[in-house]
Amino acid sequence: GESVGLHLPTLSVQEGDNSIINCAYSNSASDYFIWYKQESGKGPQFIIDIRSNMDKRQGQRVTVLLNKTVKHLSLQIAATQPGDSAVYFCAEKNRLTGGGNKLTFGTGTQLKVEL
């Protein structure tokens, strides 16, 4: 079946340290993998995505790594800041028979940045 799961429900890091949030997925046919950030009382905010034919993609202070061999996805945040405190969701995008693509979200990881 299709499922996206996270290993760690809560991650606490010191300000300035690097954060690594992990995600496991089960559908090897997924086209894209996406990371969203959700702050309290707000909707999910797109951070970065990676196509299934890539293994690494970098953005501003963030890097996503994809290991298709073990079906693992990670989000690395450099120099974590208090504003990075939020719940982070990984999601995989799969094609639908009716057309289009469906996002399947993981359960989320709460990132807490300690001063």
Next chain:
Amino acid sequence: DAGVIQSPRHEVTEMGQEVTLRCKPISGHNSLFWYRQTMMRGLELLIYFNNNVPIDDSGMPEDRFSAKMPNASFSTLKIQPSEPRDSAVYFCASSLALKAGDTQYFGPGTRLTVL
């Protein structure tokens, strides 16, 4: 630029009442998605539209739920009659189209409480 707009932000109603949630997608986006978020089930796709046409409504929980998109700039999600188990945060998202690489941008959500 304005993002996805949802109204109301909060809705409290009594069991049995009709509830209508509203969404205005990002201008120029042709695809619109309705999601529901709960602690127990996380983020779930309910229904999505492309060019105002419903493509997949397999995520709609029951016949009590219905969604419409009368034009490119407006969509509604209606629950009639509402039940306490419908309490959740409902998100609307939009994307340029339905290609795998088209990012979905989420609105701020409507927090629904059914008493």
